[in-house]
Amino acid sequence: MPTINNIATDAQEKAARLGIKKFDIYGSTVDENSVQVDRGAPKQVKASNRSSVIVRVWNEDQTMGVTSTTDVDPSGLELALKTAYEASFFGVKENVPDFSPEASAPIADKSDEKAPQAPVSELLESLLEAEKELLSAHPAIKGVPYNGLAQRDIDRFYLNSDGAIRNEARSYASIYLYSKTEEEGRKPRSGGAFRISRSLEQLDINGCLKETVEKTISHLNYEKVKSGKYRVVFSPEAFLSLLGAFSNLFNAQNILDKQSLSTPESLGTKIASPLLSVCDDALHPDNVAAETFDGEGTPTRRVSLITDGVLTGFLHNSGTAKRLNAQPTGHANIGAKVSVGSHFYHVFPGAAASQEYSLANAENVILIDDLQALHAGVKALQGSFSLPFDGWLVENGKLTSIESATVAGDFLELLQSILFVEKEPELTPGGVCPRVWVDGLSITGE
Amino acid sequence: MHSTLLISRELPTLQYTSTPERFDETWSAPLATLLGLGRAAGADFIEFFLERVNYISCLAEDDIISSIAPRLSRGAGVRVFRGKADCYVSTNDLSFSGLKSALEKGLSILGLQLPSENAYIPEINLEPLRDYATLKEKDAWLSKCSSMREMGEVLLDANSQLKLKASHVQSRRAVYFRDWQEVLVVSSDGTNARDIRLTQSVGYNLLCADGAHRSSIAKRVGDTSDPGFLRSWDYESNAEEVAIAAGQMLYADYVESGTYPIIMANQFGGVIFHEACGHLLETTQIERNTSPFADKKGEKIAHENLTAWDEGLSSTAFGTIDMDDEGMPAQRTLLIEKGILKNFIADRAGSLHTGHPRTGSGRRQSYAFAAASRMRNTYIAPGDYTNEDLFASIDKGIYCKKMGGGSVGATGQFNFGVDEAYLIENGKITKPLKGATLIGEAKEIMNKISMSSNDLALAAGFCGSISGSIYVTVGQPHIKVDSITVGGR
Numbered sequence: 001m002p003t004i005n006n007i008a009t010d011a012q013e014k015a016a017r018l019g020i021k022k023f024d025i026y027g028s029t030v031d032e033n034s035v036q037v038d039r040g041a042p043k044q045v046k047a048s049n050r051s052s053v054i055v056r057v058w059n060e061d062q063t064m065g066v067t068s069t070t071d072v073d074p075s076g077l078e079l080a081l082k083t084a085y086e087a088s089f090f091g092v093k094e095n096v097p098d099f100s101p102e103a104s105a106p107i108a109d110k111s112d113e114k115a116p117q118a119p120v121s122e123l124l125e126s127l128l129e130a131e132k133e134l135l136s137a138h139p140a141i142k143g144v145p146y147n148g149l150a151q152r153d154i155d156r157f158y159l160n161s162d163g164a165i166r167n168e169a170r171s172y173a174s175i176y177l178y179s180k181t182e183e184e185g186r187k188p189r190s191g192g193a194f195r196i197s198r199s200l201e202q203l204d205i206n207g208c209l210k211e212t213v214e215k216t217i218s219h220l221n222y223e224k225v226k227s228g229k230y231r232v233v234f235s236p237e238a239f240l241s242l243l244g245a246f247s248n249l250f251n252a253q254n255i256l257d258k259q260s261l262s263t264p265e266s267l268g269t270k271i272a273s274p275l276l277s278v279c280d281d282a283l284h285p286d287n288v289a290a291e292t293f294d295g296e297g298t299p300t301r302r303v304s305l306i307t308d309g310v311l312t313g314f315l316h317n318s319g320t321a322k323r324l325n326a327q328p329t330g331h332a333n334i335g336a337k338v339s340v341g342s343h344f345y346h347v348f349p350g351a352a353a354s355q356e357y358s359l360a361n362a363e364n365v366i367l368i369d370d371l372q373a374l375h376a377g378v379k380a381l382q383g384s385f386s387l388p389f390d391g392w393l394v395e396n397g398k399l400t401s402i403e404s405a406t407v408a409g410d411f412l413e414l415l416q417s418i419l420f421v422e423k424e425p426e427l428t429p430g431g432v433c434p435r436v437w438v439d440g441l442s443i444t445g446e
Numbered sequence: 447m448h449s450t451l452l453i454s455r456e457l458p459t460l461q462y463t464s465t466p467e468r469f470d471e472t473w474s475a476p477l478a479t480l481l482g483l484g485r486a487a488g489a490d491f492i493e494f495f496l497e498r499v500n501y502i503s504c505l506a507e508d509d510i511i512s513s514i515a516p517r518l519s520r521g522a523g524v525r526v527f528r529g530k531a532d533c534y535v536s537t538n539d540l541s542f543s544g545l546k547s548a549l550e551k552g553l554s555i556l557g558l559q560l561p562s563e564n565a566y567i568p569e570i571n572l573e574p575l576r577d578y579a580t581l582k583e584k585d586a587w588l589s590k591c592s593s594m595r596e597m598g599e600v601l602l603d604a605n606s607q608l609k610l611k612a613s614h615v616q617s618r619r620a621v622y623f624r625d626w627q628e629v630l631v632v633s634s635d636g637t638n639a640r641d642i643r644l645t646q647s648v649g650y651n652l653l654c655a656d657g658a659h660r661s662s663i664a665k666r667v668g669d670t671s672d673p674g675f676l677r678s679w680d681y682e683s684n685a686e687e688v689a690i691a692a693g694q695m696l697y698a699d700y701v702e703s704g705t706y707p708i709i710m711a712n713q714f715g716g717v718i719f720h721e722a723c724g725h726l727l728e729t730t731q732i733e734r735n736t737s738p739f740a741d742k743k744g745e746k747i748a749h750e751n752l753t754a755w756d757e758g759l760s761s762t763a764f765g766t767i768d769m770d771d772e773g774m775p776a777q778r779t780l781l782i783e784k785g786i787l788k789n790f791i792a793d794r795a796g797s798l799h800t801g802h803p804r805t806g807s808g809r810r811q812s813y814a815f816a817a818a819s820r821m822r823n824t825y826i827a828p829g830d831y832t833n834e835d836l837f838a839s840i841d842k843g844i845y846c847k848k849m850g851g852g853s854v855g856a857t858g859q860f861n862f863g864v865d866e867a868y869l870i871e872n873g874k875i876t877k878p879l880k881g882a883t884l885i886g887e888a889k890e891i892m893n894k895i896s897m898s899s900n901d902l903a904l905a906a907g908f909c910g911s912i913s914g915s916i917y918v919t920v921g922q923p924h925i926k927v928d929s930i931t932v933g934g935r
Contacts, residue, residue, distance in 0.1 A: 043534070044814070048534060049536075065514070068517045087516055090514045091510055121557075145735060335513070337512050372853070373863075376852045387883070442934070444934065
């Protein structure tokens with residue numbers, strides 16, 4: 001596979017030959033091994049080594065075209081440059097994307113963190129052991145139908161014809177376990193957990209195992225819940241998944257495209273309870289998948305989105321920042337249309353709460369552990385959601401698993417109805433967040 | 447005695463020249479050599495899947511083309527079986543040495559050693575190239591598709607129709623993509639097959655807003671065999687349909703949660719069968735022991751009203767394929783006949799693990815995924831009732847005219863959103879409703895589909911699962927479900 005310097009040199013040569021003066025390239029290579037097991041035997045082992053690049057080209061009229069390719073040898077790059085040049089004549093004529101003004105700005109904390117990859121046999125051994133322990137943890141656990149252990153090296157780079165060039169490398173290891181129960185006369189129940197870390201050595205396999213067992217067993221004795229309005233407590237993971245589903249609130253490109261619940265004028269308005277504060281922080285020390293620059297080469301950073309309930313910031317690429325008279329924030333994904341995406345949410349308490357709540361003495365409260373089917377149940381442009389969930393009914397601190405139910409509401413109303421943001425944060429793959437209490441959500445059970 | 451068999455030490459001296467821009471007969475010899483090498487190392491079965499993709503998408507937002515995005519891709523996946531264990535290695539490097547490296551990695555992961563330098567490499571006799579692309583005159587398809595200029599022109603014209611027909615418009619989008627894919631499947635059982643697929647889709651996304659009232663409606667149509675598909679898109683009638691639906695839903699009340707009888711419309715209404723039953727008939731689910739139907743073949747699993755098919759043969763439908771991604775010709779598979787489970791949907795590995803015969807259903811998003819048992823065009827067969835019969839049977843219920851997406855979990859519990867719904871009172875539609883989610887258990891719901899109308903129609907869809915996102919068709923006539931939980935406010 002060519003090195004980044006090879007790609008830069010080849011691209012410059014090919015561009016010069018094609019008469020292309022302005023271009024940039026974002027690319028990555030992924031080297032990955034993953035394993036799955038099934039009842040004491042390896043099920044499938046996967047390995048891959050793949051590269052891909054996105055090439056943007058500006059023509060003489062300064063309109064831009066793009067092409068992505070997995071063929072990164074010189075002939076593949078040449079074809080991509082040619083195709084992007086052809087596409088450039090159909091590019092937008094207003095608000096044409098340009099190089100980020102920060103594509104060469106210094107990156108404060110740049111460090112390559114690749115860990116040596118463990119042999120596949122070690123991955124298999126670890127996962128087989130985890131499956132065995134899970135199956136022996138409780139007689140009702142009859143299978144672990146979804147499981148996987150993976151390790152991945154990622155190299156990313158950005159370069160442009162003005163001489164900007166950046167690259168970084170990272171390693172990750174991750175595990176997921178999802179077990180299923182079977183008991184005579186009872187419905188099958190399930191529970192799962194996920195962990196990610198910088199290396200297999202640091203991966204908390206035991207924590208994942210323990211959480212899977214606890215969750216699965218906690219759902220064995222289930223009951224129906226009556227439909228109605230409830231006080232709901234979202235687990236960190238559940239709240240972050242809902243926040244992510246409505247990220248158009250903060251997404252400057254969505255806002256400019258009128259595909260958002262916010263408008264440019266929403267900045268500075270109160271959109272949530274003053275108890276809530278939210279940042280997006282790619283460089284958070286707990287973010288295992290931290291990226292130091294985005295698809296346009298802009299350095300990533302911490303961005304305040306909601307402060308004490310007030311909308312205080314948007315996520316930008318260089319184009320949206322220019323149009324909204326702001327600074328790029330390092331959230332660009334390049335393409336024919338540069339999109340914007342979040343990195344790692346940090347949710348924390350805002351203003352001091354007048355009253356604190358605890359599950360230990362909660363009555364008739366629903367604790368939602370995991371929201372499902374967000375792709376089907378979230379209407380991101382309408383602000384509404386109706387989602388199945390895994391969770392418990394809490395009565396005086398006692399948790400009873402809920403057989404099957406959905407939670408529905410309006411996300412903007414939910415933000416205003418936050419009663420309490422707990423102090424103790426939890427680390428999840430998507431961010432750091434404590435439990436969040438919300439009043440008056442519709443639950444459909446029986 | 448002189449042997450014509452290749453000897454291991456001769457491998458580095460081999461010079462193969464395969465046509466770079468086409469998976470033709472020149473690929474047979476190098477791949478056969480690699481298959482022989484894999485067998486010599488002790489693998490029971492080896493498969494190469496080679497792929498080239500030329501994809502482009504085009505987006506019109508209001509009155510401008512905001513994105514034209516071509517994507518070029520090539521790569522290969524090597525699958526190696528040793529007993530029932532298998533390993534999948536993918537790479538972008540299609541050179542002989544690149545493919546050999548991928549194979550060697552797969553063999554090594556399965557604990558297999560390369561043969562010694564004096565070992566003979568068994569000869570793998572491949573069938574003569576079974577070339578569906580040439581047989582069915584698909585080689586010229588790509589050149590006959592719409593140019594970038596034409597894409598832009600059609601989408602802008604189409605978007606102007608939405609402007610004319612809709613009110614309270616916040617944003618109008620017309621979206622098109624063309625996915626041209628050339629594949630070659632070569633495996634140690636002699637399979638040697640090439641195909642070209644051309645998948646195109648075009649549609650609208652309309653967002654309307656009036657104060658706090660919002661509605662968003664999408665509609666998409668798709669095709670798998672007509673290079674001129676975009677040119678013949680009937681965007682006027684599609685625009686009208688989307689505009690009417692968005693207008694209806696703009697001021698709709700939220701549905702009151704509860705248990706209701708429902709009528710599900712034809713076309714994309716078929717997502718209920720896809721999610722609640724189709725996935726659970728894939729051998730992928732049987733293998734994982736996550737299907738309640740695993741041991742029910744020959745037994746009644748659904749209402750006697752219900753017959754259902756999965757097939758890859760309907761001309762132009764979105765899930766139609768001449769061969770699957772394991773080189774097997776597509777089939778028409780009867781899943782359920784009058785409520786009795788007849789067949790499962792099986793790929794090679796699924797067949798190996800469960801014993802159910804392959805059905806030409808091994809599918810994958812790209813070379814980055816191993817094939818798995820996946821649906822193609824899946825639908826409930828038409829029944830003897832009329833739509834009037836269905837509505838007349840309901841005093842109070844919900845008409846689900848347009849479904850959103852859905853999913854099914856490891857315990858057989860499914861759910862899907864409804865984009866366009868109406869209240870039925872005394873057999874008549876009375877008012878629009880929004881915010882509905884349908885929830886149920888697969889085993890239970892299949893026995894509650896009690897009436898099927900006679901107006902079977904199909905719709906293009908996308909299905910995400912273990913082997914990535916693939917193109918499928920869902921379909922059904924109007925059906926009645928006697929009772930289902932509806933999540934709402």
